[in-house]
Amino acid sequence: MQFACSLAALLLSLYFSPATAHSEDNHNADYLADLQLQAQQKKLADARIWHLLLKYNKELFGGFTSEADGMDFFNSPQGKTDPESELEATLASFFIPLSAVAEGKEHPQCNFPARFKWLSHELDFDRNRLKIHECDRLSRWMQTLAPVGVTLVFASYFMNNPASMFGHTLLRIDSRRTGKGNNLMNYGANYAAVPDTENGFLYAVKGLIGSFPGRFAIFPYYTKVQEYNNWESRDLWEYELKFTEDQLNTMLLHLWELGGTYFDYYYFQENCSYHVLSLLEIANPNLRLKDSFFFSVIPTDTVKIVMAQEELVKQTVYRPSVLSQMNDKRRRMDNDEKQILKSMVQGDVTVDSPTFENLLPQSQALLLNAYMDYLQYWSMQEKSNNEVKIPRSVLLARSRLQVTSDEDTKITDFSSRPDQGHGTDRFQLGIGHNKRESFLEFAYRPAYHDLMAKDVGYDKDSEIIFMDFKLRYYLESERVRLDQAKFLSITSLNPYDSLFAKPSWRAELAVDNLRDRNCNYCNSFKGTYGRGFSYRPDFFSPLLLYTFADLKAEFSDHLKQNFRLGGDTEVGMYFSITENLRIKLAGSYQVFLLGESKRFFTSHLITRYALSQDLDLRLELNRYDQNNEGILSFNYFF
Secondary structure (H helix, E strand, O other), X not given: OHHHHHHHHXXXXXXXXXXHHHHHXXXXXXXXXXXXXXXXXXXXXXXXXXXXXXXXXXXXXXXXXXXXXXXXXXXXXXXXXXXXXXXXXXHHHOOOOHHHOOOOOOOHHHHOHHHHHHHHHHHOOOOOOOOOOOXXXXXXXXXXXXXXXXXXXXXXXXOOOHHHOOOEEEEEEEEOOOOOOOHHHOEEEEEEEOOOOOOHHHHHHHHHHOOEEEEEEEEEHHHHHHHHHHHOOOOXXXXXXXXXXXHHHHHHHXXXXXXXXXXXXXXXXXXXXXXXXXXXXXXXXXXXXXXXXXXXXXXXXXXXXXXXXOOOXXXXXXXXXXXXXXXXXXXXXOHHHHHHHHXXXXXXXXXXXXXXXXXXXXXXXXXXXXXXXXXXXHHHHOOOOOOOOOOHHHHXXXXXXXXXXXXXXXXXXXXXXXXXXXXXXXEEEEEEXXXXXXEEEEEEEOEEEXXXXXXXXXXXXXXXXXXXXXXXXXXXXXXXXXXXXXXXXXXXXXXXXXXXXXXXXXXXXXXXXXXXXXXXXOEEEEEEEEEEEEEOOOOOOOEEXXXXXXXXXXXXXXXXXXXXXXEEEEEEEEEEOOOOEEEEEEEEEEEEEEEOOEEEEEEEXXXXXXXXXXXXXXXXXXXXXXXXXXXXXXXXXX
């Protein structure tokens, strides 16, 4: 549309303008034709940087389609699918007279500064033949950012929000104005969905099918630290990247271009991480960060691919959440100090109580620092715009203590670096036997992490399993059967904490084998949701105990009345004997009251030995009512 408008403006100027203007327009038209011819001869429309700037992807059966879905991103009506038409229209748009630009709108040279910069470099624009326009808004924006570096930021997992269960990545633009040590005053760049619902289920469904627009935004970095670090208690991992000043300039000019468009947001494909990688590729087109991804782009995988680039990451910084900071202080307390902190939280002990006053100054400082972290945490949970509610008496008591703050002490990493985790795809090959025959088992899932896998780089108390398909080949009957298909299975274990009460929960949607019946490996469609309680003696204890009460629904034409509704109670434990050896022991009592009525026990013993970060060996012994089976499997993560 902009190209059509530019042609109309040129034609009107030819018709109504005096002879000198007519001559100038002929001069501009000749130079435009010359530039377009040069672009064709150099095949600029086929250049990688042009495809990156316009977000073109090659189609399976030929041709190109841009990922951008806002038509203002293009100068040609065919620009979304025709790189050459868009390049010619973009060059033409640079010749539009300023008088032809609508009031309140930017000239195309200012709307698309990254394209203008690249085309000017490739075609060596003659400033005497192409009028260069001032871009005041863009100049002020760039002066405000004053970039000297860029940092990739990974926000750890937040199980209470579907959009953040896999973590989140964004960029921090490091500025020469703030200098080192003042990173909170820098700006951040983020790509995220613009949702129209707060319903978690609808959010997940719409995110899967691309029903939300996704947009880029610039914001003060401290606001995201406030949201992630403090409100949601998510640790941040910051990866400082190495780019030249010119590369940073190109990336930010392109980010300016993206501010005027949107993309259909896909939870597993065109998500925050995918588009962050595209910005880094704009800075350095020699990086091919997105080429490694086909089905899904998950934040942890994008951090890994960035780390895999030679000399791209300069340093990594851990920014603990306020809850992690408090837990680090609690970790250094003895049992008496922990009990006093609990009493302070409950209001039974104050800074004027003899119990507190009789402590050594070092203990008082540790307790007060932890207590202030606790108050700050709860202030954030209230989503209040007010200042942190720390009583004046607490602040005065802490100020009187001539004890160096423990903030200078290196804090324990309460989460591990996401780039060090296992791959998110998993392939499984196993051999097993049930009470009737032996079988081979083949399974694949594209995401993500289960509680039996090594938890380095992942939330140690949660699992997310997506699209896990498992096939079995039964050797005696020579049949292939779908044993299980977990469309989505989520478990969030929140170990008991005397200061915080968070229930554990889990949910699952799957096709499964009716293992308690002798129906020749028949399947059912089932849904499960449960709440529970879990306990770990301390944060780094190898033992985790849990119990759940679940509601269950199963549907199959192999059941009486084609369904059964009920639930179960399960108790179990995970125990890490060594870093590589982990066991799970669980038992449950299943009760179905509606539809086909039945009661039975199940039990599971699973042992995992990690041969490496991406390869483990597992032995499973399972009992379902009267049916027993054992499976030995290799699991490869990639």
